[in-house]
Amino acid sequence: MLWQANSASGMHVSDECKIKFLELKAKRTYRYIVFKIDEKAQEVKIEKLGNPDESYDDFTSTIPENECRYAVYDFDFTTEDNCQKSKIFFIAWSPDTSRVRSKMLYASSKDRFKREMDGIQVELQATDSTEMGLDIIKQRAL
Secondary structure (H helix, E strand, C coil): CCCCCECCCECEECHHHHHHHHHHHHHCCCCEEEEEEECCCCEEEEEEEECCCCCHHHHHHHCCCCCCEEEEEEEEEECCCCCEEEEEEEEEECCCCCCHHHHHHHHHHHHHHHHHCCCCCEEEEECCHHHHCHHHHHHHHC
8 A cells, every 4th residue: 555645644855854854863974954844845955054053043034934844953062060962953943934834844844844843852732933043952951
């Protein structure tokens, strides 16, 4: 039986998404990855890969203001004990201004997407830029 992606089960996640996420997690090849659902292909694909030297502002500037996206961000920080750490954030970006169909599609595919990305440590749901500001990221990392 052929597996068909539908809104109940979530969109198929391309192999490239899984491979690049593993490279971000294990090799720290990327600072972030922005993912987009390709409705015609019925799968989640990579839209942008961020170099390790890119900042959080570089990352947020790649997220479209009025369209939904998924993203993972490798956040480096220093604990109160002066230890260098990093956490991988999953951000589900679903702005109030995006299309209703798009919001439904991203919401129904989120759990399957997260299952495919083993190693996500913190999840954020954001509907406007203040909900994924650097202050929120720092607060959630600790």
